[in-house]
Each structure stands twice: as C-alpha cells, then as structure tokens.
Amino acid sequence: MSGGIFRRGFAFIAAAVLATAALVLSAGLAVSERAYVTSNAEGLARAARAAAAAFGAMPGGSDRAAVEAALAAALAKDSGYRITLVDAAGRVAVDTRAESAAMENHIDRPEVARALAGEASWSRRRSATTGEWMLYAASPLRGADGAVIGAIRLSLPLPALMEALGSAKTIFIVVAAAAALIALAASGAFVGSLARPVEALSERARRYAEGKAVAGAAPPAAGGGAAEGDRGLGAGAPAELRALSSSLDAMATELTRREAEAKALGERYSEIVASAAEAILALDANLCIVEANPAAHAMFGAKDASLIGSPVAQLPGGAALAELASRSIAAKQPTSDDVALYAKAGTTLRVSASPLGGALPGAVLTATDISVMKRLETMRRDFVANVSHELRTPIHLIRGFAETLRSGPAGGDAAKYLEIIERNAVRMERIVADLLQLARLERDPADWLHLESCSLDEICGSAAEAMQPQASAKSIKIVAELEPGTRFRANAGLVEQALVNLLENAVRYSPEGASVRLEGRAADGFVELCVRDYGPGIPAPDLERIFERFYRADKSRDRKSGGTGLGLAIVRHIAMAHGGSASTESWGDEGSRFMLRLPLGGP
Numbered sequence: 001m002s003g004g005i006f007r008r009g010f011a012f013i014a015a016a017v018l019a020t021a022a023l024v025l026s027a028g029l030a031v032s033e034r035a036y037v038t039s040n041a042e043g044l045a046r047a048a049r050a051a052a053a054a055f056g057a058m059p060g061g062s063d064r065a066a067v068e069a070a071l072a073a074a075l076a077k078d079s080g081y082r083i084t085l086v087d088a089a090g091r092v093a094v095d096t097r098a099e100s101a102a103m104e105n106h107i108d109r110p111e112v113a114r115a116l117a118g119e120a121s122w123s124r125r126r127s128a129t130t131g132e133w134m135l136y137a138a139s140p141l142r143g144a145d146g147a148v149i150g151a152i153r154l155s156l157p158l159p160a161l162m163e164a165l166g167s168a169k170t171i172f173i174v175v176a177a178a179a180a181l182i183a184l185a186a187s188g189a190f191v192g193s194l195a196r197p198v199e200a201l202s203e204r205a206r207r208y209a210e211g212k213a214v215a216g217a218a219p220p221a222a223g224g225g226a227a228e229g230d231r232g233l234g235a236g237a238p239a240e241l242r243a244l245s246s247s248l249d250a251m252a253t254e255l256t257r258r259e260a261e262a263k264a265l266g267e268r269y270s271e272i273v274a275s276a277a278e279a280i281l282a283l284d285a286n287l288c289i290v291e292a293n294p295a296a297h298a299m300f301g302a303k304d305a306s307l308i309g310s311p312v313a314q315l316p317g318g319a320a321l322a323e324l325a326s327r328s329i330a331a332k333q334p335t336s337d338d339v340a341l342y343a344k345a346g347t348t349l350r351v352s353a354s355p356l357g358g359a360l361p362g363a364v365l366t367a368t369d370i371s372v373m374k375r376l377e378t379m380r381r382d383f384v385a386n387v388s389h390e391l392r393t394p395i396h397l398i399r400g401f402a403e404t405l406r407s408g409p410a411g412g413d414a415a416k417y418l419e420i421i422e423r424n425a426v427r428m429e430r431i432v433a434d435l436l437q438l439a440r441l442e443r444d445p446a447d448w449l450h451l452e453s454c455s456l457d458e459i460c461g462s463a464a465e466a467m468q469p470q471a472s473a474k475s476i477k478i479v480a481e482l483e484p485g486t487r488f489r490a491n492a493g494l495v496e497q498a499l500v501n502l503l504e505n506a507v508r509y510s511p512e513g514a515s516v517r518l519e520g521r522a523a524d525g526f527v528e529l530c531v532r533d534y535g536p537g538i539p540a541p542d543l544e545r546i547f548e549r550f551y552r553a554d555k556s557r558d559r560k561s562g563g564t565g566l567g568l569a570i571v572r573h574i575a576m577a578h579g580g581s582a583s584t585e586s587w588g589d590e591g592s593r594f595m596l597r598l599p600l601g602g603p
C-alpha cells in the first residue's frame with residue numbers, strides 16, 4: 001500500500017474506528033456502571049424499607065435502644081451492610097461501624113433528611129465518618145401512630161461494588177478491542193484491494209501521458225500473473241475500476257490516433273510550405289520571423305533555418321517588407337507591393353502580406369521574384385519604342401518625298417526622289433522581314449527546325465560568295481581558313497544566313513582594302529565558326545548588348561550604315577535554335593571577332 005492517498009485513507013479509517021471504539025466503550029462502561037450502581041442502590045433501598053418496617057414494629061420501652069442496637073448488629077452481620085439509626089432530630093442512635101455518640105448529627109445527609117421527611121431514598125457520596133465512597137439508602141422509622149420517629153440507613157462501600165463490576169469491564173474492553181482490530185483489519189484489506197488496481201491505473205495513465213506506451217501495448221503491472229484482460233489491475237479489482245481501465249485505454253487509443261492525425265497534418269502542411277516556389281515568411285507581432293521556408297532562405301541568401309528568430313527588417317529590402325507587414329496588420333487585410341532588392345541588383349520581389357489573427361498574431365509574407373518578368377516587360381516596351389523609332393524615319397522620308405512629287409513638277413530631281421522613296425521602302429521591308437524572321441526563330445525549334453548533314457566548306461563557301469559583291473565594292477578580301485572535311489548536323493540555310501550577317505557586318509564596319517577572316521573548325525564536340533575583322537571594334541560596355549534587338553554601339557554611325565539593327569539578334573537566335581551560342585570579343589581599334597558555336601550532332 002504505497003500510494004499516499006491510501007495510507008492517509010487507512011489512517012483516517014483507523015482513527016475513526018479507534019475513536020468510535022473508545023466512545024462506545026466509555027459510554028458502555030458509564031451506562032453499565034450506572035445501571036449496576038442503581039440496581040444495587042434500589043436493592044439497598046428495598047432492604048432499608050424492610051428494615052424500617054421491622055424496627056418500626058418493635059414495642060417501645062426502656063430497653064428499646066439496646067434491642068435496636070442488637071438487632072442492627074445482627075442485621076449488619078448477616079447482610080454485610082452498615083446500619084445507622086437516627087432519631088427524628090438527626091442524632092445518631094446506633095451505628096454498626098462507628099461509635100454513635102461520637103458521630104455528628106446526620107440531619108444534613110440528603111438521604112437522612114428525605115427519610116426524616118417521610119420519603120425513602122438513596123445517594124452516593126464519600127462518607128464523612130469513614131472517608132470511603134459509599135452507597136446510602138435511608139427509610140423513615142414510624143411509630144405506632146404512623147408519625148416519623150427517626151430513620152434507618154443502610155450503607156455499602158462502593159469499592160466492593162466496583163470490584164464486582166471490574167471483571168465485567170475487562171470483558172467489555174477486550175470485546176471492544178477485538179471489534180476494533182477486526183474493523184481495522186477489514187478496512188485495511190478493503191483499502192489494499194483498491195490500492196493495487198488504482199496504482200496500476202495511475203502508472204498506466206502516467207506512461208500514456210509521457211507517450212512511452214500506446215494503448216493496447218501497456219505491459220502488465222509488476223508482479224505479473226494477471227490475466228491479459230486484467231491489464232495489471234489484479235483479479236479482484238472492482239467492476240468500476242475495470243470500467244475506468246477500459247475507458248483509459250480507449251482514451252489513450254483515441255489520443256494516439258488524434259496525435260498521429262495531427263502529426264500527419266502538420267507534416268503535410270510543412271511539406272506544402274517547404275515545396276512552395278514562393279518565399280514564405282511568417283512574422284510575429286514584433287515582426288520577427290517565426291517560420292521561413294527553404295525558398296525564403298534561398299531568396300535572401302541565408303542558410304537553413306537561420307532566418308528564424310531574426311527581425312524581418314534585417315533582411316535585404318527588410319525595411320520595405322516590415323513596412324508592408326505593419327500596413328497589413330494595421331489594416332487587417334492583405335496588401336501587396338513590389339520591393340527592389342538593392343543588395344541583389346536588378347532583383348525585384350512581388351510581396352504579399354496577409355495579417356494573422358488568433359493564436360499567432362502577426363503576418364505572413366509571400367514573395368515571388370519577378371525580376372525576369374520586369375526585364376521582359378522593359379524589353380517589350382523598349383522593343384515597341386525601337387520598332388516605332390526604326391520605322392518612323394523611312395516613313396517620314398517616303399511621305400515627304402511623295403508629297404514633294406505630288407505638289408508639283410520636280411524636274412530632274414524626280415528620279416532622285418523616287419530613288420529615296422524606294423530605298424526607304426526597301427529598308428522598311430528589310431526591317432519587317434527581319435522582325436518576322438526573329439518571331440519565327442523564337443518559336444520552339446522542335447516544331448520547325450529541319451536538320452541535315454552540313455559541310456563546313458560548302459556553307460562557308462556559299463556565305464563568302466554571297467558577300468563577295470559587297471566586299472569587292474570596298475576592296476575587302478575575305479580570307480577563309482577552314483578545317484577540311486568537317487561536317488555537322490544543322491539547318492544549312494540558317495547557318496549560312498548567320499554567317500552572311502556576320503560577314504556583312506565585318507565588311508560594313510571594315511575600312512576599305514582591309515581583310516576579313518572566316519575561320520571554321522571542330523573542337524570539343526562543337527563546330528566553331530569565327531568572323532574576324534580589323535574595323536573600329538566594339539566598345540567593351542556594348543559587347544554583351546549588341547546581340548539585343550536594335551542595339552547599336554554607335555547610334556548615329558550605325559543607322560547610317562544601312563543595317564536594321566536586327567542582324568546580330570538573328571545570329572544569336574539561330575545559334576540558340578541549334579543548341580549553341582554566339583559571342584564576340586573586341587580589341588579596340590584592332591577590330592572584333594564574332595564566334596558561333598554549334599553542337600556537331602545538332603541540338
């Protein structure tokens with residue numbers, strides 16, 4: 001019985017049993033003592049009445065006193081009582097234990113006083129004469145005329161009486177002690193029978209609470225031997241505790257199931273958040289990060305979980321993020337904005353903030369990198385502006401000269417005006433043709449690109465031949481240096497066009513009499529086609545951008561040169577359609593070199 005509640009319970013029951021036994025015992029003793037004394041006193045009183053009748057019937061005379069004394073002595077001897085006779089004034093006439101002459105007046109003794117008043121009675125008190133506890137019974141003595149002439153009192157020492165009662169008391173105490181012991185043993189056994197199953201239940205509940213055992217897997221309590229169905233309660237466990245045990249198991253099973261459900265749900269949400277492409281940040285009311293998914297860590301260049309706990313304001317662009325979150329919390333509604341990350345130049349985030357309520361006050365930020373979208377948007381705008389700009393000049397010229405021709409005779413200039421109109425119409429046609437070709441090249445190559453086995457010699461030869469008239473016009477020599485017998489899979493027409501575009505630029509930007517080199521070789525699984533010129537070169541800042549549509553290194557000069565500004569964009573798109581690349585390098589006044597790299601086996 002190790003459980004505190006049961007030890008205390010047993011102590012309580014034991015105290016109650018002992019207190020009850022003591023109360024019952026003392027009440028029983030008091031009642032029995034009283035009954036014993038009363039019955040003895042009443043017997044004494046009856047004897048006193050009988051003696052009074054005998055003494056009262058005695059004839060009077062001079063020797064009455066002696067007769068009374070003798071009779072009293074005889075009665076006392078036979079009965080063991082002390083006998084006292086008093087006259088009507090309370091004076092002691094005869095006493096069988098003491099010298100009557102020496103005894104004080106007994107008028108104030110209660111039983112004597114009542115007897116002298118004509119009424120028999122008894123009392124219990126300590127004797128003034130002998131000092132002993134005594135039981136007294138007195139009865140009036142009446143003369144022949146019925147008048148009270150004195151009283152007779154019988155007395156008995158109480159210790160003698162109590163001695164007789166003593167053995168009865170011993171029996172009482174023994175019986176009471178035995179009853180108390182039986183009650184204690186029975187309650188101990190009962191408490192013990194409750195303690196074991198309750199302790200087993202509490203141990204099981206503790207294990208469930210610690211999550212150490214799941215329902216249905218709890219081991220039987222120490223001591224073993226219990227039937228599987230007992231689950232450690234013991235065979236004699238009360239039905240109520242068995243029901244409690246079943247409920248506990250059912251509750252643990254339910255808790256285990258719900259815990260598993262909650263865990264699975266949590267894992268599912270974590271996976272969803274972790275796999276989201278958008279950066280997700282959960283902020284508390286102080287705008288500190290409490291959750292951040294891997295995309296958020298990647299976006300802000302932080303290691304795994306390192307963002308958690310830090311204020312959002314410390315992130316790159318954090319001031320704007322914090323401001324957005326505060327705004328959303330204050331307005332209690334979602335809000336969004338574009339945030340530029342100056343730490344990562346050219347990076348723009350579209351951030352949405354939604355307020356969180358309830359258990360987790362704060363906000364959730366979701367951020368998407370829209371830099372590419374922004375760039376595309378800028379390119380689209382630039383493109384439209386560039387096309388308009390490129391077309392506006394020839395349109396103006398055509399319109400102007402057409403109006404001039406219409407407004408009157410132009411004389412000898414008419415042919416010149418018509419030539420200008422035609423040249424600009426051709427220019428517009430070329431721009432539109434190049435734009436259309438670019439649009440075609442931008443489609444998925446799988447849908448339109450036809451590959452064939454191409455000979456490096458043939459393609460380069462055709463391109464050089466096509467450029468020959470323009471080159472000759474500027475006395476430019478095209479020098480080819482080609483790896484003989486090189487073949488590769490590509491669309492021959494497109495590769496030739498790319499080479500023509502590059503040669504055209506080389507011839508266009510080279511001074512008269514210069515030479516242009518056309519080189520071709522196979523290397524590392526690629527065919528490399530290079531066009532080298534010794535013209536003015538390309539300023540370093542423009543090197544990467546000259547492949548963009550309409551980009552010109554030297555705006556005024558290049559437009560006059562007659563190009564559309566789309567030649568290199570077409571070259572790059574042809575290279576990309578083949579799974580290759582186009583690049584350039586330049587050495588200032590020493591000219592430039594353009595290179596096409598195409599995979600030998602095709603894309």
Ligand code: ADP
Pocket residue numbers: 505506509533535536537538546550551552553554558559562563564565566567568569592
């Ligand atoms: P364009 O029709 O104007 O030549 P491209 O797209 O072919 O358009 O070329 C873009 C720009 O690149 C040109 O305007 C010019 O500034 C520069 N460029 C191209 N090729 C050369 C070259 N060989 N030497 C110097 N600059 C060149």
